[in-house]
Amino acid sequence: MTVASSSPPSPLPLRGAEGVTPRAGTRKARERGDGALAAVFIAPALLGFLVFLLWPTLRGIYLSFTRFNLLTPPEWVGLDNYDRLVHDPLFWDSLKVTVEYVVINIGVQTVSALAIAVLLQRLTQSAVLRGIVLTPYLMSNVVAGLVWLWILDNQLGIGNEILQSLGFDRIPFLADETWAIPTIALINVWRHVGYTALLLFAGLQAIPNDVYEAARVDGASEWRMFWRITMPLLRPVLAVVLIMTVIGSFQVFDTVAVTTAGGPANATNVLQYYIYGSAFGRFQFGYASAMSVALLVVLTAITVIQYRITRAGRTDLG
Amino acid sequence: MRLRTLTALAGALTLSLVTGCAAGEGTGASANTVTYWLWDANQLPAYQACAKGFEKENPGLKVKITQLGWSDYWTKLTAGFIAGTQPDVFTDHIQKFGQFADLKVLESLDDLGIKESAYQPGLAANWIGQDGHRYGTPKDWDTVALFYNQKMAKAAGLTAERLNSLSWNPEDGGTFEKAIAHLTVDKNGRRGDEPGFDRHNVKVYGLAGNGGGYGDGQTQWSMFTASAGWNYTDKARWGTKYQYDSKTFQSVITWYFGLAKKGYLAPLSDYNIQSNQANTQVASGKAAAAFDGAWMISTYHGFKGRDIRTALTPVGPTGRRATMMNGLADSITKGARNKEGARKWVAYLASDKCQRVVGTYGVVFPATPAGTKAATAAYEKQGIDVTAFTEPVADKKDFLTFSYPITNYAADVTALMTPRMEDIYGNGAPVSSLDQTNSQINRILSQ
Numbered sequence: 001m002t003v004a005s006s007s008p009p010s011p012l013p014l015r016g017a018e019g020v021t022p023r024a025g026t027r028k029a030r031e032r033g034d035g036a037l038a039a040v041f042i043a044p045a046l047l048g049f050l051v052f053l054l055w056p057t058l059r060g061i062y063l064s065f066t067r068f069n070l071l072t073p074p075e076w077v078g079l080d081n082y083d084r085l086v087h088d089p090l091f092w093d094s095l096k097v098t099v100e101y102v103v104i105n106i107g108v109q110t111v112s113a114l115a116i117a118v119l120l121q122r123l124t125q126s127a128v129l130r131g132i133v134l135t136p137y138l139m140s141n142v143v144a145g146l147v148w149l150w151i152l153d154n155q156l157g158i159g160n161e162i163l164q165s166l167g168f169d170r171i172p173f174l175a176d177e178t179w180a181i182p183t184i185a186l187i188n189v190w191r192h193v194g195y196t197a198l199l200l201f202a203g204l205q206a207i208p209n210d211v212y213e214a215a216r217v218d219g220a221s222e223w224r225m226f227w228r229i230t231m232p233l234l235r236p237v238l239a240v241v242l243i244m245t246v247i248g249s250f251q252v253f254d255t256v257a258v259t260t261a262g263g264p265a266n267a268t269n270v271l272q273y274y275i276y277g278s279a280f281g282r283f284q285f286g287y288a289s290a291m292s293v294a295l296l297v298v299l300t301a302i303t304v305i306q307y308r309i310t311r312a313g314r315t316d317l318g
Numbered sequence: 319m320r321l322r323t324l325t326a327l328a329g330a331l332t333l334s335l336v337t338g339c340a341a342g343e344g345t346g347a348s349a350n351t352v353t354y355w356l357w358d359a360n361q362l363p364a365y366q367a368c369a370k371g372f373e374k375e376n377p378g379l380k381v382k383i384t385q386l387g388w389s390d391y392w393t394k395l396t397a398g399f400i401a402g403t404q405p406d407v408f409t410d411h412i413q414k415f416g417q418f419a420d421l422k423v424l425e426s427l428d429d430l431g432i433k434e435s436a437y438q439p440g441l442a443a444n445w446i447g448q449d450g451h452r453y454g455t456p457k458d459w460d461t462v463a464l465f466y467n468q469k470m471a472k473a474a475g476l477t478a479e480r481l482n483s484l485s486w487n488p489e490d491g492g493t494f495e496k497a498i499a500h501l502t503v504d505k506n507g508r509r510g511d512e513p514g515f516d517r518h519n520v521k522v523y524g525l526a527g528n529g530g531g532y533g534d535g536q537t538q539w540s541m542f543t544a545s546a547g548w549n550y551t552d553k554a555r556w557g558t559k560y561q562y563d564s565k566t567f568q569s570v571i572t573w574y575f576g577l578a579k580k581g582y583l584a585p586l587s588d589y590n591i592q593s594n595q596a597n598t599q600v601a602s603g604k605a606a607a608a609f610d611g612a613w614m615i616s617t618y619h620g621f622k623g624r625d626i627r628t629a630l631t632p633v634g635p636t637g638r639r640a641t642m643m644n645g646l647a648d649s650i651t652k653g654a655r656n657k658e659g660a661r662k663w664v665a666y667l668a669s670d671k672c673q674r675v676v677g678t679y680g681v682v683f684p685a686t687p688a689g690t691k692a693a694t695a696a697y698e699k700q701g702i703d704v705t706a707f708t709e710p711v712a713d714k715k716d717f718l719t720f721s722y723p724i725t726n727y728a729a730d731v732t733a734l735m736t737p738r739m740e741d742i743y744g745n746g747a748p749v750s751s752l753d754q755t756n757s758q759i760n761r762i763l764s765q
Contacts, residue, residue, distance in 0.1 A: 070400050071421045146592065155588045155604050172587030177745060264586060265741035280396055282729045283421065 064289035074286065081290035091291060093266065094274040097181060101270060102249045104185035110242065112189065113196035118226060120197065121204045130201070133194040141191065145258040148187045149174060174259050177267040184255050184268060196245060203237025204230065239310030243303055250299055271295055351380045352659040353405040357391040360616055364679035368672040372663060379659050399423050399653070406654035407664055410454050410647045412444055412721065413534070416728040418649070419447045425650040425657065426451040430665050437685040438711055441645040444721055448556050454647025455668035456685035458676075460612035461641040461719065462537055463706035468625040470522065470606040474500045474509070478627060485633040488546065488573040494632040498524035498582045501606040510582050517581025525577065526596035526605035527584035530739030533731045534722055536642050537596065537609045539574045544642070545634020546570050550723035557725050558763055562735070563756040568749040575743045586744035600626070612707040616681055619702055628706040636718070641710045643719035645685060683707070727762050734759055
């Protein structure tokens, strides 16, 4: 304490190399040191990126041009897999099913999460409530899927028992062509909505309170403040959340695998499940890779479009 | 110093990532150990007992048995073939055999000197590949019969004798359909064959639903299609053409899934492979009867408060009863680490000595006649009558037994037939749609 207060901050330290200002020299030396340290810190993540992401992606793209059953060497077939993909009605059907799932899942999830986040911000400060909202997210997708499968079972499920006792007909939620995809989409909404709400809630916390106070002074209603203040200022966060959840939603697999296994009659044969079945069921790794590349292209395009439309990189906050 | 410490820490983390990837071998393979996989938890104690006998006869050799559930089993086995972590020996299923033969992951077992006559008829021949080599040794067999709830049958006035003398045809369903209709009860207590029966509000289905049956219909429709004179393919083994476009097949399928429309067979929407298979429907009292395989005997007889009996499959238009007779086998993987030990273990598994031991546990019918006899005696001891399963094997005059279709591209056939049959069963799609699926399948087979 004494030393610090008795030493005035000196702009000219005496250490330094010849011909270079001592300060710049120190910074450079520090940068060199930091660079090495940074490289070491980045190494694990970089290695993970190279081994688990870049290399599999490149290899996947290569395999999409081959016929490959994993156990014998891949055989180059040019664009054959892509030609098959274009003419495969099941691929287009599974893409359609996936889009249907994403629209319901993201639509309901985003609106509900936004409502929950705004309620959490405007009505309560309770950490317990925030915790409760997040609870389903602590469960694994497979467990959530299985629990809902039992609840909604047409013959034995408690959900259907309740429906019947209330005088309604039983609904084959996961066993009917029309109901299966919306049901799976809503099961995943139930599991993810708390997490999405929490992300949006964090975004809401960043909006300065004085903006609301000023609006209140001007006599604005909660509804008006939501549309005129909350939504515009939350937009960048909402956009990022949307991009993340849409990508995640397109990759739905586990819930389908444990509840319907793609059925009935391919009604829930989402793209990831079709890819999995082609690869690990039918050993058509070349074709499965081509479908994965197609999914990558679709997701990239959707992300770019979303990013542009929502202007996710910019904020309206003065 | 600080930097060096951090560098060392980060370096160690990176290294642990790299080595962590390679550390997960864990197959337990060694020169003295034979690794063996099976999927049926009920059979684990029987094979553990068998392994004990083997280890006694082969000092220094140990058998490490791993049991995995049916779905995990095949996923893990596939992953094992790819990663080189496959077991030395595994329980093989005929449905997967064609694919494994295509992938060339099985070791030839020609030198084990398996004699077909040493096993129940047809079991040994199924495991010979198209190249003429043997890839599996017969292990056990199963047939299909009708499990029924005795209390419900009694209430319907159906005796065991009556249920064992049923016949069917695709036109009016014969006495079999009449019995199933009579076992069906609606919400108001009316039976399926009584006037005013409400097929939309059924309390107890006469016959439980067990899904669309993929491409084989083992416990769904195969006993009907076979007793009507239909075969899956143009040849008994390694056929090159499927026959789902046959008018006979399609007429049987129309009649069978038509039972659901009449309210006698539980609809597809009541079935789920995870939560509500046929046995669950019988256990919960939602169905009075179900076709199921011999591997389910212990399960059905284990239902608390239910007296479950079994009856023969009905006589078909050919004048014979039919049931699929499926047999499992033991196969050695090409990448086995201990091939010598694996051969010894497989030879032991296929021997009368081991199969008799397995038989005494009363959980499965071993492939050798002596093993079968031991199993029948063990079931009898438990008070379980297994005649409905053993008679088709013993009486070849009145019974037709047939195998799973053995062809290449079995996984593709299943992938194409599963949604097709579900569409017919669940959505009422026309059976003529099978023509197109059949062409697709045959196109794949002709590649």
